[in-house]
Amino acid sequence: MDFLAVGLDLGLQSIKLAVLEPDRQLRLRDSEPVRGKFPTALKAIIRRNLTLLAGPDLLIAVTGAGQNSLVFPETVFKVNEISSLAAGTGLVFPTARSVFDIGAESARWVELKAASSGEFFPEVIDFALNERCAAGTGLFLEQQAYRLRLTVEEFSALAARAKKGAAIAGRCSVFAKSDMIHLQQKGTPAEEIAYGVCLALVRSVTSSLLKGKQTSWPLILAGNIIKNAGVVRAFHEVLSARPGEILQSELSPYLPAIGAAGLALSQRQELQATALEKFLSGTLQAASPRFSSLKPLGELRPSSPSEPTAEINYPARGYLGIDIGSVSTNLVLIDDQFKVLSGVYLPTRGRPLEVLREGLLELFSRFPAGLEILGLGTTGSGRYLAGRLLRADIIKNEITSQMRSACHYFPEVDTIFEIGGQDSKFIQVEKGRVVDFNLNKICAAGTGSFLEEQAAQMGFRVETDFAVLASASRQPCDLGSRCTVFMESELLNEASRGQPLPDLVAGLAYSIARNYLEKVVERRPVGQHIVFQGGVASNQAVVRAFSLLLGKEVRVHPYHRISGAIGVALEAREAVRKAGKKSPGLAEIREKLFQSFRLTDFECRHCPNRCQVIAVESGKERVYFGDICERYTAASRLDPAADDFHNPLAFRKKLLESLISAQTATGPTVGLPTASVFQEFLPFWMIFFSRLGYRVKISPETNLEIMEAGIKLQPAETCLPVKIALGHLKLLQDDPEVDLVFLPSLVDEHRIKNDSFYFCNYTENLPH
Numbered sequence: 001m002d003f004l005a006v007g008l009d010l011g012l013q014s015i016k017l018a019v020l021e022p023d024r025q026l027r028l029r030d031s032e033p034v035r036g037k038f039p040t041a042l043k044a045i046i047r048r049n050l051t052l053l054a055g056p057d058l059l060i061a062v063t064g065a066g067q068n069s070l071v072f073p074e075t076v077f078k079v080n081e082i083s084s085l086a087a088g089t090g091l092v093f094p095t096a097r098s099v100f101d102i103g104a105e106s107a108r109w110v111e112l113k114a115a116s117s118g119e120f121f122p123e124v125i126d127f128a129l130n131e132r133c134a135a136g137t138g139l140f141l142e143q144q145a146y147r148l149r150l151t152v153e154e155f156s157a158l159a160a161r162a163k164k165g166a167a168i169a170g171r172c173s174v175f176a177k178s179d180m181i182h183l184q185q186k187g188t189p190a191e192e193i194a195y196g197v198c199l200a201l202v203r204s205v206t207s208s209l210l211k212g213k214q215t216s217w218p219l220i221l222a223g224n225i226i227k228n229a230g231v232v233r234a235f236h237e238v239l240s241a242r243p244g245e246i247l248q249s250e251l252s253p254y255l256p257a258i259g260a261a262g263l264a265l266s267q268r269q270e271l272q273a274t275a276l277e278k279f280l281s282g283t284l285q286a287a288s289p290r291f292s293s294l295k296p297l298g299e300l301r302p303s304s305p306s307e308p309t310a311e312i313n314y315p316a317r318g319y320l321g322i323d324i325g326s327v328s329t330n331l332v333l334i335d336d337q338f339k340v341l342s343g344v345y346l347p348t349r350g351r352p353l354e355v356l357r358e359g360l361l362e363l364f365s366r367f368p369a370g371l372e373i374l375g376l377g378t379t380g381s382g383r384y385l386a387g388r389l390l391r392a393d394i395i396k397n398e399i400t401s402q403m404r405s406a407c408h409y410f411p412e413v414d415t416i417f418e419i420g421g422q423d424s425k426f427i428q429v430e431k432g433r434v435v436d437f438n439l440n441k442i443c444a445a446g447t448g449s450f451l452e453e454q455a456a457q458m459g460f461r462v463e464t465d466f467a468v469l470a471s472a473s474r475q476p477c478d479l480g481s482r483c484t485v486f487m488e489s490e491l492l493n494e495a496s497r498g499q500p501l502p503d504l505v506a507g508l509a510y511s512i513a514r515n516y517l518e519k520v521v522e523r524r525p526v527g528q529h530i531v532f533q534g535g536v537a538s539n540q541a542v543v544r545a546f547s548l549l550l551g552k553e554v555r556v557h558p559y560h561r562i563s564g565a566i567g568v569a570l571e572a573r574e575a576v577r578k579a580g581k582k583s584p585g586l587a588e589i590r591e592k593l594f595q596s597f598r599l600t601d602f603e604c605r606h607c608p609n610r611c612q613v614i615a616v617e618s619g620k621e622r623v624y625f626g627d628i629c630e631r632y633t634a635a636s637r638l639d640p641a642a643d644d645f646h647n648p649l650a651f652r653k654k655l656l657e658s659l660i661s662a663q664t665a666t667g668p669t670v671g672l673p674t675a676s677v678f679q680e681f682l683p684f685w686m687i688f689f690s691r692l693g694y695r696v697k698i699s700p701e702t703n704l705e706i707m708e709a710g711i712k713l714q715p716a717e718t719c720l721p722v723k724i725a726l727g728h729l730k731l732l733q734d735d736p737e738v739d740l741v742f743l744p745s746l747v748d749e750h751r752i753k754n755d756s757f758y759f760c761n762y763t764e765n766l767p768h
Contacts, residue, residue, distance in 0.1 A: 003057045003273050007261030008042075009084070009254070010034075010066035012492045013104035013139065014224070015041050018257035019052065024091060024120065024265060028052055029254045035459060037498070038069050039285050046280065057273035061264035063256050065106060069497055073282035075274040077267060079260045082127050086110050088259025089220050090122040092251050097216035100235070101255070102205060102225040104139040105492065106130060109209040111216055120262065128209040137201055138225050143453045144180060144197050148190060149347075152228065159194035159230020166196035187353060187385065187599050187614045198230035202238045207711040207723075215239065221248040222255045285498045292478045294510050295548055300471040300540045302464055307332070307343025307562050315370040316341055319576070320363075321569025322356070322390075323401070323562065324348065324382030327421020327449050328535055329355045331363050332565040334573070336374070338408065342366050343562045352382045353389075353616070357593050364586070376583035377572030379564050381423070388623045389616070390592065393583045394568070394575040399427060399437050401567030406531045407432045408570060409558060414527030417546065417554070418563075419516060419536035421448035426520045428527070440520045448536045454491060454508060458501065462539065470506040470541035477507030481514035509541035513549055530554045533563040604632070652683065656698065659686045667693040668739040671732035674699045675725035677746060677763055685742065697738055699728040706731055722762045743767045 004027065009016040012034065019028040032045035046053060061077040063084035072078075079087075085108065089099045098111045111126040130137070145155035159165075166188050168179040179200075183193050206215075219241070225231050226248040235246055251258065264271060318333040318341050329352065331344040344359045364371060377394045378387040379401040387395040398418075402425060406416045416427035424440035455462045460469065470476075477499055479490045494504055517526075530552060536542055537560035547554045557563045572583075584592070598617045613632055616623045624632035670689045672682060686696045699706070702724050710727030732741045745767050746759050 003059055003268075004053070005059045005261040005265045005268075006053070006061070007084070007088075007257040007259065007264065008060070008062045008064075009257035009260065010038065010042075010062060010064035010069070011103055012065055015045055015066075016064075016254050016257040017045050017049065018088075018254050018261050019049075020258070020261040020265060022265065024262060026251070026258065029251070029257070031253070034066070035457075035495075037495075038066055039283070039498070042070070042283065043280065046276070050276075053276050058276060058279065059261075059264040059268060059271055059273055060279055061260035063260040065103075069286050071284045071286050073274060073279060075272045076279070077260075077264050077271055079263050081256060082108065082110055082124060083263065084256040084259035085222065086112060086124045086259065087121045087262045088255030088257070089222065090115060090120065091258055091262050092249070092255060093218070093220050093247060096122070096218055096220045096247070098218075099220040099222055099255070100205065100209070101222035102137050102201075102231075103223050105137065107137050107205045107209060109215070120266065121259075126213075128211070130205065130208055137205060138223065139457075141197065141201065141225075141228060141231070144194075146453060146456055148194075155194050156228040156230050158191040159198045159228070160233060162189075162191035162195035162230075164192060164195070165199040165234070166192040168193070168196040168200040184348070184352065187616055188601065189599065190351075192601075195230050195234070198228065198234040199238065202231060202234040203711065206235075206238055207714060210712075211714060212712045217241075217245040219246050220252070220255075221246060222252045224253045226252045292475055292507075294476040294478055294507065296474055296476065297470050297506050297509065297541055297544045297548070300467040300544060302467045303538045303540055303556075305345065305538075305561065306559050307345060308340060309342065309344075309366070311366050311368060312341055312371075313369055315372075316367050317372040317374055319375045319377070319569045319573045320373050321401075321562075321565035321567070321572065322359075322376070322378045322383075322386050322392075323380040323398075323564035323568065324352050324356065324378070324386050325380045325420050325422070325564070327452075328561070329359055329380075329382075330562040330565040331359045332559075332562045332569055333363060333371075334566065334569045336573075338570070340559060340566065343559065343565070345561045348382075352385055353597050356382075356386055360589065360593055364590070371586055373583065373586050373589065375569075375572040375576035375581055377568035377575070379568040385616075385623075390589060391583050393572050393579075393581060396568050396571050398423070398564055399425060399434060401564045401571065402533055403427050403429060403434050403567070404570050405559075405563040405567030406533060406557060408566070410529065410531050410555065412529045413531045415530045417516065417530060417532045417537075418534040419448060419512075419532075419542075420534045421452075424516055424520050424534075426516075426524065428524060436524060438520055438522065438524065440516075448534070451508070451512065451536065451539065451542075458495070458504070460501075460505075466505060466509075467540045469502045470509050472502040473500070473506035475503055476510055477503045479504075479507045479511045481511055481518050506541065509539070509545045510549070512536070512542050513545040517546075517549065526550060526552070528552065531557055533557040533560045535561055537561075652679075655683050656686065659683060659690075660696070660698070663690060663695055665690050665693050665695050667695060669695045669697050669737055671735065671738035671741040672696060672698045673725060673728035673732060673741070673743060674701060675728040676721050676766065677759060678725075678743065689742070697732075697735070699731050702728070718762055722766065725766055 005020040007018040014034055015032045017030045021027050028049060030045055030049060032041045034041045061079050062072060063079040063081055067078060085099060085101050089096050096112055101108050107130040109128045110124055112122040113125045115122045142152055145152050166183050180193055180197060221232060221235060318335045321332045323330040327348060329346050329348045333341045335341055342363055344363050346355050346359050348355050376390060376392045377396060378392045379396050379398055383395050402416060402418050406413050414429050416429060418425040426438045427434055428436040451462050455466060477494050491504060532543055532554050537556045543554055543556060559566055600615045602613055604613050613624055672685055682698060689696050706727035707724055709730045710723040713726045713730060714723050729741060732738050745764055747764055
């Protein structure tokens with residue numbers, strides 16, 4: 001044998017190796033995880049296959065997003081990712097007419113034309129790459145599996161056997177992640193969430209890449225994503241594929257590497273073969289000079305849990321606070337003198353009911369001499385779940401609970417930073433009262449869970465290793481302060497350039513702090529007495545980053561991990577003293593804990609929202625969650641349900657119905673879309689056109705069909721409201737009763753003199 005063709009696909013997550021013989025037969029395939037170290041991974045995969053590669057001369061071709069992270073000898077053939085994907089698809093699937101390739105943080109679609117006579121490779125007639133804000137597709141699935149404490153294989157199996165998929169947004173990974181958290185809190189079955197994530201991913205990828213175009217059959221699925229049976233199932237469902245129209249095989253993850261090797265063979269007359277030793281010695285890490293103005297964080301130590309966990313060997317009486325959050329579930333018991341008797345901090349793991357039971361049993365086990373529950377309060381994103389099942393004395397929002405807790409320990413506090421696993425809050429306090437607050441925008445969410453996920457990707461633990469690594473940094477990497485998807489991409493890119501791990505970790509701490517200050521605090525004033533709460537306050541590197549950026553002391557709540565639970569326990573104490581106790585005693589709570597919970601769900605069809613309503617049955621009690629209008633949850637509310645008198649949405653709906661029924665004009669029909677901010681002005685435009693002699697027809701409330709029609713029409717990657725608006729416009733355009741459609745360009749709104757409210761660019765330019 002004279003030579004072999006070697007194709008290397010350098011992805012940001014793994015290196016794929018494919019070796020072809022001169023007749024284009026596949027001799028070998030292999031893969032190696034990168035973990036931010038391209039030279040190490042490359043040497044590992046070469047050494048593992050040394051027996052085959054050390055003898056003959058090699059035609060070596062490289063492709064993939066990571067090829068610029070290394071400097072190769074001049075004899076190495078560089079191939080762009082579209083060409084290598086098309087060539088590999090043609091060699092393995094000669095009849096293919098299109099291919100989707102989904103990697104760790106990239107996706108691409110290629111449309112192919114059959115190879116000409118005598119040619120081996122098909123012609124590329126169209127292609128598309130995903131935009132950066134839609135990146136992270138494969139990596140996102142791994143993160144969700146990690147969040148549920150599942151392997152990727154277990155996540156795949158769950159999704160494959162689900163009866164249906166839960167409704168999850170798919171514009172970007174953070175939107176989908178936030179939806180998934182709320183579904184977990186409502187008790188949606190894990191398999192429906194898993195398949196919902198797969199459907200959201202496929203809808204996002206197909207809509208952003210196809211942009212309304214139809215794909216050609218047969219369609220090939222490439223990349224490691226084909227190992228996820230839920231994603232493969234979702235492709236069939238979203239594209240309405242018939243049997244045999246979507247193909248994949250065990251070679252699908254290696255198509256770009258196979259294509260690169262095949263293209264090297266086709267260029268063998270122009271290329272120079274090289275020996276393996278020369279290739280290895282001539283391949284170096286690409287130089288990446290960087291400049292950072294970020295100061296080293298200095299010496300840091302891991303913080304230890306602060307909540308008391310010892311047994312109480314005397315009869316105790318206290319108020320129970322429960323904080324069910326997206327990442328953790330926290331419980332605390334305080335006595336009448338405000339002393340924290342015991343606290344529990346547990347990961348929610350996407351199973352709020354099970355973890356609530358586990359936490360209560362753990363807490364009660366610490367009081368062998370007896371315990372009397374004087375009152376009970378709940379807070380957090382799962383507060384209604386716990387509050388209604390346990391008949392809490394009070395259910396309080398997180399802002400009030402966090403403020404109450406901070407003011408109890410720091411009466412002089414004027415600024416509260418609270419960063420949890422999925423939510424971040426900024427609270428401005430004056431004399432023990434909230435004067436301003438802000439929550440994180442959904443596209444900046446997940447800071448706590450984001451730290452955990454990145455630590456897992458880089459192979460260390462946040463609790464024990466983060467602060468130690470960050471303190472060893474001498475020049476923290478500037479990773480930016482944009483949304484988590486951008487920060488994650490920047491982290492992977494810096495790691496692939498060989499930046500030291502301590503500098504990456506310190507840069508990550510700065511990014512979390514800067515993200516919070518710019519996206520949550522925004523332009524609000526930061527006071528002199530700052531208290532940091534929430535799970536992320538355990539991370540001394542993030543605390544130090546805040547202090548250095550602000551030039552101020554940042555104090556950490558003494559029980560920062562359970563601060564919300566403490567706040568609602570204090571609220572429960574006050575509520576019981578004012579109105580008496582309504583919550584059950586210890587014996588009744590224990591009885592509830594040992595009752596089995598049964599989850600069922602159904603789709604409410606009373607309006608186009610099509611809410612997935614979850615019913616939780618425990619003994620003789622049934623509690624409902626998930627219906628926006630609270631048609632069902634009203635039956636299990638602690639307080640009387642409010643009527644629609646003060647509901648502006650219900651008022652507008654009735655007003656529109658009355659205006660439509662009162663129409664007398666006989667002129668042409670104008671169509672008005674019930675979409676975006678234009679909905680706010682529908683009554684005005686209805687009266688306007690009616691007075692001009694036109695009849696008016698408005699589009700129906702948004703439903704799945706309208707949304708999917710808009711997704712197919714989007715010219716570029718946009719937010720969901722814009723996609724929905726396009727669907728409404730399409731519906732009105734296709735309506736034979738509508739003569740013309742009216743949609744003005746809204747630039748600003750002067751509701752208050754000398755004060756303008758400007759609309760976003762997408763809303764302003766939607767008519768264009």
